Amino acid sequence: xxxxxxxxxxSSADLSVRERLAFATDEQLTRAYDELRSRxxxxxxxxxxxxxxxxxxxxQDTLAEAPTSREIADFLAEFHNxxxxxxxxxxxxxxxxxxxxxxxxxxxxxxSMVLGESQIVSQVKxxxxxATRSEVNGPLTNALFQRALAVSARxxxxxxxxxxxVSIASVAVGDFGKGIFDRxxxxxxLVIGAGEMAEETLRYLQQEGVRSITVCNxxxxxxQGLAAxxxxxxxxxxxxxxxxxxxxxxxxxxxxxxxxxxxxxxxxARAVSSGQPVFILDxxxxxxxxxxxxxxxxSVFLFDIDSLEATCRRNREARSLEIARARxxxxxxxxxxxxxxxxxxxxxxxxxxRESWHEISRLELEQLFRKLPSLTDTDRQAVERxxxxxxxxxxxxxxxTLKDEAxxxxxxxxxxxxxxxxxxxxx
Amino acid sequence: MHPEKISLVCFFAxxxxxxxxxxxxxxxxxxxxxxxxxxxxxxxxxxxxxxxIVRSRAAELPPLLSSTxxxxxxxAWLTVLVHLLVALVHRQIAVGVFTLPIVVLLVGASRFVSxxxxxxxxxxxxxxxxxxTFLVLGIAGVIFGAALSVxxxxxxxxxxxxQSEVGGLRMFSLERIARLNWWSVIVSxxxxxxxxxxxxxxxxLSRTSPQPISLWRWSFFxxxxxxxxxxxxFGWLLTTRRATGRLVAWRTLLAGAFVLATLLTLGILSGGxxxxxxxxxxxxxxxxxxxFVRTVAVLHP
Numbered sequence: 001x002x003x004x005x006x007x008x009x010x011s012s013a014d015l016s017v018r019e020r021l022a023f024a025t026d027e028q029l030t031r032a033y034d035e036l037r038s039r040x041x042x043x044x045x046x047x048x049x050x051x052x053x054x055x056x057x058x059x060q061d062t063l064a065e066a067p068t069s070r071e072i073a074d075f076l077a078e079f080h081n082x083x084x085x086x087x088x089x090x091x092x093x094x095x096x097x098x099x100x101x102x103x104x105x106x107x108x109x110x111x112s113m114v115l116g117e118s119q120i121v122s123q124v125k126x127x128x129x130x131a132t133r134s135e136v137n138g139p140l141t142n143a144l145f146q147r148a149l150a151v152s153a154r155x156x157x158x159x160x161x162x163x164x165x166v167s168i169a170s171v172a173v174g175d176f177g178k179g180i181f182d183r184x185x186x187x188x189x190l191v192i193g194a195g196e197m198a199e200e201t202l203r204y205l206q207q208e209g210v211r212s213i214t215v216c217n218x219x220x221x222x223x224q225g226l227a228a229x230x231x232x233x234x235x236x237x238x239x240x241x242x243x244x245x246x247x248x249x250x251x252x253x254x255x256x257x258x259x260x261x262x263x264x265x266x267x268x269a270r271a272v273s274s275g276q277p278v279f280i281l282d283x284x285x286x287x288x289x290x291x292x293x294x295x296x297x298x299s300v301f302l303f304d305i306d307s308l309e310a311t312c313r314r315n316r317e318a319r320s321l322e323i324a325r326a327r328x329x330x331x332x333x334x335x336x337x338x339x340x341x342x343x344x345x346x347x348x349x350x351x352x353x354r355e356s357w358h359e360i361s362r363l364e365l366e367q368l369f370r371k372l373p374s375l376t377d378t379d380r381q382a383v384e385r386x387x388x389x390x391x392x393x394x395x396x397x398x399x400x401t402l403k404d405e406a407x408x409x410x411x412x413x414x415x416x417x418x419x420x421x422x423x424x425x426x427x
Numbered sequence: 428m429h430p431e432k433i434s435l436v437c438f439f440a441x442x443x444x445x446x447x448x449x450x451x452x453x454x455x456x457x458x459x460x461x462x463x464x465x466x467x468x469x470x471x472x473x474x475x476x477x478x479x480i481v482r483s484r485a486a487e488l489p490p491l492l493s494s495t496x497x498x499x500x501x502x503a504w505l506t507v508l509v510h511l512l513v514a515l516v517h518r519q520i521a522v523g524v525f526t527l528p529i530v531v532l533l534v535g536a537s538r539f540v541s542x543x544x545x546x547x548x549x550x551x552x553x554x555x556x557x558x559x560t561f562l563v564l565g566i567a568g569v570i571f572g573a574a575l576s577v578x579x580x581x582x583x584x585x586x587x588x589x590q591s592e593v594g595g596l597r598m599f600s601l602e603r604i605a606r607l608n609w610w611s612v613i614v615s616x617x618x619x620x621x622x623x624x625x626x627x628x629x630x631x632l633s634r635t636s637p638q639p640i641s642l643w644r645w646s647f648f649x650x651x652x653x654x655x656x657x658x659x660x661f662g663w664l665l666t667t668r669r670a671t672g673r674l675v676a677w678r679t680l681l682a683g684a685f686v687l688a689t690l691l692t693l694g695i696l697s698g699g700x701x702x703x704x705x706x707x708x709x710x711x712x713x714x715x716x717x718x719f720v721r722t723v724a725v726l727h728p
Contacts (some may be wrong), residue, residue: 160455171591177584182603271726275669277601294587298671301586311591 001413002062004095005102005146006072007055010113013090020082032079033134038068039075044138046131046145050115050123050161055105059140062412069093099332100144107148107371108155109162110326114169116161116319121152143341151333158329159322164315168197168308172281173204175311180279180301185209191232192260194222195253197283202230205249214247216240217254217348220318230267250280250286263292270296277301281363311332342406349415350399352424357395361387430477434499439477439534441471442507446531449523456521456595464523465514472507475500475534486544492552495694496542498559501534505567519597525574532691536688540694555631561622566686568615571659572608573683579604579676605672609664610678616661621653646693653689656682 007016023029029047036045040058042065048055056076060066067075073091077084078093094102105111107124128145131137137145156162167172181187189210191198194217202213213232216239217223223234244266245249254260266289270278277299282289287304294302365387369380402418405411418424429655448464479490482497490497510526582598633640660682664675 175587175591176586178600179582179592179598181602182600182606275671277672298583298673301589303589305590314591420703 001248002059002066002095003059003099003140004066004069004093005055005057005099005354006069006091006093007102008087008090008092009053009055010112011111012092014086017087017090018052018054020080021054021087021210022051023054024049029130030134033131033136036075039071040065043067044134044141046141048124048127049379050120053106055103055283055376056104057099057141057144059138059144061140063274065268086232096149097334097338100337102332103144103148104151104330104333107152108326108330109152110155110323110330114165114166115323115419116163116317118162119154124152125149140341142336147333147337151330152358154328155326155329159325159328160320161322164318166312166315166319167200168283168305168312169200169204171308171311171315172201172283172303176301176303176308177205177279178208179315180277182247183209184249185211188212188214188246189232189249189251190243190247191215191217192215192250192252192288193254193284194226195255195283198226198251198253199229201281201283202226205251206230207330210249216243231335241265241269245273248276248278250278251283253283254288256284259286260288260295262290262298266290266293266298266300270300275299277302283308294367315363329417342403346406346411346415349424350402350419352423353399353418354395356422356424357391358388361391430481430696433474433478433481435534435538436479438471439475439531439538441467442530442534445471445523446527449521451480452521452595453524453593454595456519456597458500460520461595465511468507468514468523468527469511472504472511475504475507479504488544489556491563492555493544494542495540496537498563499533499537499694500688502563502567502570503530503537505563506530506533506570509567511570517599519595521598523541524596525578526571527572529570529687532687536691536695546599551629551632554625554632558622558625558629561618561625565615565618565620565622566690568611568618569683569686572615572679573687575604575608575611576676576680576683578683579608581678583673583676601672605675608672608675612657612660612664612679612682616657619654619657623651649693651690653686656685702727 008021009016023032029049032047033045036043041059044059046057048057051066054076056066056072058072061264069091073084073088076082076087086135102111103124107121109116109118109120112120124145128137128149129143129311131141166176167251177184184205186212187201188422189205190211190381191202191213194215203211211231213230214235215227215232216235216237217226220236226232229236240260244261252260275297280293280300280302282302282304285305288305289302291302291304294300365384368383369375375383398418402411402414405414441477445464445467447469449461451460452464455502460622461701479497479500483490483493486493486497490501506526507530510530513520515523553683578598579601581606585592586601592598599607630640630642660678663678664670
């Protein structure tokens with residue numbers, strides 16, 4: 001079997017290149033599969049296209065049928081209508097066990113921008129399912145991708161690679177927000193400023209069910225844009241004190257060069273509030289909230305970017321300690337997969353060769369026994385055993401060599417030679 | 428299978444094992460240690476249930492009325508039951524870290540209190556049963572409140588610091604703990620009040636019996652003080668407007684600890700709730716059940 005992957009990822013190519021080569025929609029990918037099928041009819045194909053990578057896996061029985069990396073590059077260039085020269089140097093290629101290992105690394109999120117992130121598993125699974133629906137995959141890619149998903153699950157269960165959140169917004173909401181509140185659908189979120197971090201945090205908060213969002217920003221235009229994107233409302237900047245007293249969650253991302261809320265100001269806001277817990281995410285740098293705001297009362301939980309980043313860093317470090325163990329699992333699974341494949345590839349030939357030699361020896365022994373009727377049953381059995389041992393000893397060296405070659409993935413030439421030497425036809 | 432051979436040591440060891448397995452979740456939470464801990468607690472629960480049934484049959488009294496030893500074990504049994512149910516529904520929450528130490532404490536303490544069956548006035552059996560039931564449920568509520576308060580304070584300290592969750596020490600949110608804590612106090616204090624009222628009624632009814640109970644006993648005063656502390660907490664919870672969750676947790680924890688300490692101290696120092704001063708040296712079944720004396724039984728925390 002020949003597996004090849006031609007790819008570019010976040011570690012090899014700029015976003016501008018990845019964007020040009022990406023298959024943005026299922027419809028576009030379906031068209032790509034049609035084109036691949038017409039160009040390389042003997043190959044199986046699976047394309048994994050995400051914001052961080054574009055990877056085209058091909059698999060076929062013999063090397064001669066495999067599309068070359070140049071042909072794949074030409075296909076990408078023509079399909080996306082971009083010159084090959086603009087990305088050729090940024091395309092990478094792996095084949096055989098290396099290609100298998102690469103897919104396992106990708107599915108286990110060892111090759112992800114955020115180590116251990118879980119999204120890639122569903123992306124790989126989705127890619128495989130689309131290839132199946134488009135009928136461009138086959139037994140080889142089926143085995144490969146199913147094993148990749150199993151390997152990913154094994155890495156996650158046997159290592160801590162996926163433990164702990166590693167982005168600021170996810171740590172803020174998942175690790176801390178959910179430790180304060182049981183539910184978010186009855187909470188009021190106040191966004192001060194309209195920075196990029198606010199958007200990401202609001203996305204996480206909306207996933208948790210937040211419905212009431214108020215945006216308060218000096219620049220009303222930007223506030224309206226953010227509020228419109230998340231179904232929130234805009235309030236004037238001079239209403240900030242009232243809003244501070246009403247909010248359950250405060251996300252602050254202004255570009256102010258000094259704190260906009262100090263402890264006395266926040267204490268005044270709390271004095272007219274119901275005293276409910278308040279979760280403050282100060283994502284501004286420099287800080288928007290004076291650190292002493294956290295001491296206003298027991299129900300004020302203030303998190304600034306440093307404390308969140310420290311948690312992210314600890315989680316990332318904890319994950320990176322698991323890389324070696326995860327790689328061990330992947331190496332082991334790659335070797336096992338290649339062995340299984342080689343067994344599948346060489347098994348039928350070995351079986352046929354053994355059967356044909358034993359059949360010849362059986363026929364010859366029948367002739368011999370007809371010529372020597374005086375032989376007793378014991379003599380006959382002794383002769384049969386000797387001949388069987390001779391056949392096995394003669395077959396042993398070539399078959400062991402074939403198995404060794406198959407383990408290394410270089411068995412195709414030898415397999416072909418055995419087929420031709422002994423005139424073995426495919427079953 | 429010989430149920431009568433089950434001893435206190437069997438389920439005490441199961442609960443200690445469950446607690447140790449639960450503590451391993453602080454290092455790393457896996458399905459293996461989670462389920463092993465749950466199964467160890469469940470095994471202890473089954474053994475404890477069998478033990479209580481066997482003793483109850485031997486004494487011909489329900490465990491709640493049988494002896495102080497049995498009464499404490501019923502309290503521990505209720506705590507384990509709630510622990511098993513919560514741990515089953517909320518598998519990620521390390522609830523055993525907070526509940527199992529109390530279970531181990533109660534089962535361990537039951538070893539040092541009287542295992543003599545309590546004398547029961549047959550005419551007032553149902554009042555005695557109501558008295559014991561109200562008290563055990565009320566105190567169980569207080570114990571859960573105390574366990575929840577500890578969880579609240581740990582979670583609060585983590586969020587104030589701020590610090591990621593340690594290993595598998597996943598806890599309920601402050602919002603949920605505060606709600607559960609509030610309800611545990613609001614439900615348990617009326618139950619305890621009913622327990623105290625039925626106790627007073629039984630005392631009054633005993634005036635015509637051969638052995639009337641006197642209210643002038645130091646254990647009654649200590650129990651009354653514990654009850655008053657809880658009533659004060661109850662009143663404060665209902666009337667205060669701006670109590671922070673942390674303050675509620677501290678007060679519930681202190682009140683719960685006071686009640687638990689009172690309960691165990693009285694049980695151990697006086698041998699039993701009603702002054703039956705024979706510790707449970709033999710934690711297996713008594714060879715011969717104690718003679719049945721027709722007097723009124725009054726349990727009190």
